[in-house]
Amino acid sequence: MRQLLTYVRPYARGLLAGALLVFAGGLGALAQPMVARYFLEALATGRSVTGWLVLLGGLLLGAAAASAVGMYLIARTAENVVFSARHRLVARLLRLRLSAVDGAKPGDLLARVTADTTQLRAAATINLVDLAVGAFQVIGIIAMMAYLDPLLLAVVVLVLTSIIGSGYALMPRIRRASLQAQEAIGAVAASMERALGAFRTIKANGAEERETAAVLESAGLARRRGLSAARWMSIAGISTSLVVQVSFLVVLGVGGARVANGSLEIAALIAFLLYLFYLTGPVSQVVRGVAGLQVGSAALRRITEVDTMPRENTDAGTLPASLPDTGIAVSLRNVWMRYRDDGPAQLAGVSVDLPERGLTAVVGPSGAGKTTILALLERFYDPTAGQIRVGGVDVRDWPLARLRDLIGYVEQDAPVLAGTLRDNLVFGAPSAGERDLREVIALTRLEPLVAALPDGLDTPVGHRGGSLSGGERQRIAIARALLRRPRLLLLDEATSQLDAVNESALREVITAAARTTNVVVVAHRLSTVTGADRILVLENGRLRAAGTHSELIAGDDLYRTLATTQLLAEADSMVH
Numbered sequence: 001m002r003q004l005l006t007y008v009r010p011y012a013r014g015l016l017a018g019a020l021l022v023f024a025g026g027l028g029a030l031a032q033p034m035v036a037r038y039f040l041e042a043l044a045t046g047r048s049v050t051g052w053l054v055l056l057g058g059l060l061l062g063a064a065a066a067s068a069v070g071m072y073l074i075a076r077t078a079e080n081v082v083f084s085a086r087h088r089l090v091a092r093l094l095r096l097r098l099s100a101v102d103g104a105k106p107g108d109l110l111a112r113v114t115a116d117t118t119q120l121r122a123a124a125t126i127n128l129v130d131l132a133v134g135a136f137q138v139i140g141i142i143a144m145m146a147y148l149d150p151l152l153l154a155v156v157v158l159v160l161t162s163i164i165g166s167g168y169a170l171m172p173r174i175r176r177a178s179l180q181a182q183e184a185i186g187a188v189a190a191s192m193e194r195a196l197g198a199f200r201t202i203k204a205n206g207a208e209e210r211e212t213a214a215v216l217e218s219a220g221l222a223r224r225r226g227l228s229a230a231r232w233m234s235i236a237g238i239s240t241s242l243v244v245q246v247s248f249l250v251v252l253g254v255g256g257a258r259v260a261n262g263s264l265e266i267a268a269l270i271a272f273l274l275y276l277f278y279l280t281g282p283v284s285q286v287v288r289g290v291a292g293l294q295v296g297s298a299a300l301r302r303i304t305e306v307d308t309m310p311r312e313n314t315d316a317g318t319l320p321a322s323l324p325d326t327g328i329a330v331s332l333r334n335v336w337m338r339y340r341d342d343g344p345a346q347l348a349g350v351s352v353d354l355p356e357r358g359l360t361a362v363v364g365p366s367g368a369g370k371t372t373i374l375a376l377l378e379r380f381y382d383p384t385a386g387q388i389r390v391g392g393v394d395v396r397d398w399p400l401a402r403l404r405d406l407i408g409y410v411e412q413d414a415p416v417l418a419g420t421l422r423d424n425l426v427f428g429a430p431s432a433g434e435r436d437l438r439e440v441i442a443l444t445r446l447e448p449l450v451a452a453l454p455d456g457l458d459t460p461v462g463h464r465g466g467s468l469s470g471g472e473r474q475r476i477a478i479a480r481a482l483l484r485r486p487r488l489l490l491l492d493e494a495t496s497q498l499d500a501v502n503e504s505a506l507r508e509v510i511t512a513a514a515r516t517t518n519v520v521v522v523a524h525r526l527s528t529v530t531g532a533d534r535i536l537v538l539e540n541g542r543l544r545a546a547g548t549h550s551e552l553i554a555g556d557d558l559y560r561t562l563a564t565t566q567l568l569a570e571a572d573s574m575v576h
């Protein structure tokens with residue numbers, strides 16, 4: 001409730017005004033028959049009806065307008081609350097640490113932003129208003145009952161206490177069932193995301209039916225949990241009416257006996273029973289409000305869970321006194337990395353210095369920890385032990401956003417985002433000028449692609465760049481990184497995405513970049529390696545050897561084997 005109120009508080013005035021207007025609209029509607037009566041009386045007796053007619057018309061329009069505006073204000077509060085919950089959630093989700101997201105399911109996180117926040121709509125408005133208005137009326141009616149006959153009130157209160165008792169028993173069940181239903185909806189979203197993210201793989205493996213079944217299993221669970229919440233809600237509703245009916249009978253019995261022995265007037269009993277009759281509505285309203293709040297609190301729990309996930313602080317830290325204009329040096333000192341505390345060491349005591357300029361190639365068997373080094377330089381993760389310095393400053397001391405500003409990173413799977421080609425290119429440098437853009441397009445040999453696309457740079461490239469080839473995606477990723485004018489360029493080379501012509505062109509681009517910048521390439525091609533100023537050979541997370549191609553060919557067995565077997569293209573000719 002407290003958490004819910006923190007979302008509602010900024011919009012409390014609008015909600016209050018809305019509730020008061022709806023209430024005034026209700027009063028106006030109630031007054032209409034009375035005014036109609038005076039109008040008809042005036043008509044029958046031949047008196048002037050103009051005043052009554054104007055009042056009736058005014059009431060009619062006023063009540064309708066008050067209700068409409070009131071309902072709009074309540075709906076606006078609901079939308080505002082949902083928006084502010086989404087705002088907070090999205091801002092937090094995109095700042096989560098990678099280690100937090102590694103273990104989460106993107107579809108489930110998505111459901112929290114979409115489905116769970118929607119559940120706040122009713123809880124933050126209608127349910128709260130129901131609870132407040134209902135409770136207010138219940139208190140008023142009970143006060144009137146106390147005035148009429150405290151003894152009968154005691155009977156009513158006794159019976160009403162059982163509503164509170166059953167509420168204590170039922171409400172947690174409603175909350176639990178709603179939470180499970182929302183979790184199941186998260187699971188539906190997660191399995192859909194899994195299926196749509198690997199659409200071709202599913203088709204190629206004939207897995208449509210299995211995946212459909214997996215999604216439907218979660219959907220079925222959501223249905224069962226939803227039904228379970230609905231069952232508990234109807235039990236709460238029906239037990240409320242039953243309790244009020246029972247109290248009606250008890251009051252009738254006790255009151256009747258007291259009237260018979262002369263200790264209560266019949267008029268007082270009738271008035272009491274009328275109040276009891278009126279009590280049904282507000283009590284049901286309170287129960288409805290509290291039950292609705294359970295659904296909201298279940299959703300709120302899933303929303304606020306994100307608050308407990310570790311986030312990155314992108315601004316804290318101190319910039320180094322001076323930053324070079326071109327490349328920036330990097331040093332690793334006895335760096336260890338475990339992705340999980342109890343997991344194996346993916347890097348085990350790596351120490352290396354990479355100067356401000358030059359091309360460093362990192363090679364090694366699959367799983368040796370090559371990509372992990374790049375991830376640590378981007379500070380996607382902190383090393384388990386040891387120190388990484390960029391520009392002479394520990395990466396943990398850098399303001400994260402400024403550190404990443406220095407780096408251009410081309411991931412191995414070269415992701416392209418839904419949007420136009422231009423959006424994708426300027427993604428890392430939104431203020432890049434047209435000239436820079438054209439220059440980078442020429443460097444990365446993207447000109448033929450731009451010319452072939454119907455709207456050139458402004459052509460949408462599909463979800464995850466689905467309408468592009470692997471090589472095109474990779475060149476776009478490289479162009480995107482170059483446009484950032486990085487001082488440290490990290491390239492995770494894809495194994496076989498580029499044809500020979502494009503490959504040699506890009507090799508030239510990278511070599512040119514390395515003349516002014518620190519370039520680190522996780523290399524899978526011999527051509528990349530042979531041109532490197534230094535090569536690091538990683539094996540099982542250890543830096544096994546370092547040197548130039550000819551030094552390593554002469555001095556390192558693993559490198560020699562890698563060069564002849566794993567590193568692609570012209571291997572034989574380069575080795576001999």
Ligand SMILES: Nc1ncnc2c1ncn2[C@@H]1O[C@H](COP(=O)(O)OP(=O)(O)OP(=O)(O)O)[C@@H](O)[C@H]1O
Nearest residue numbers: 102339340346364365366367368369370371372373
């Ligand atoms: N986010 C992660 N969580 C847990 N383990 C991870 C994670 N990323 C990588 N690993 C593990 O760390 C090890 C090193 O991975 P890394 O991606 O650095 O290898 P690599 O040398 O780049 O391999 P490849 O050449 O196949 O790309 C692998 O065993 C991998 O399974």
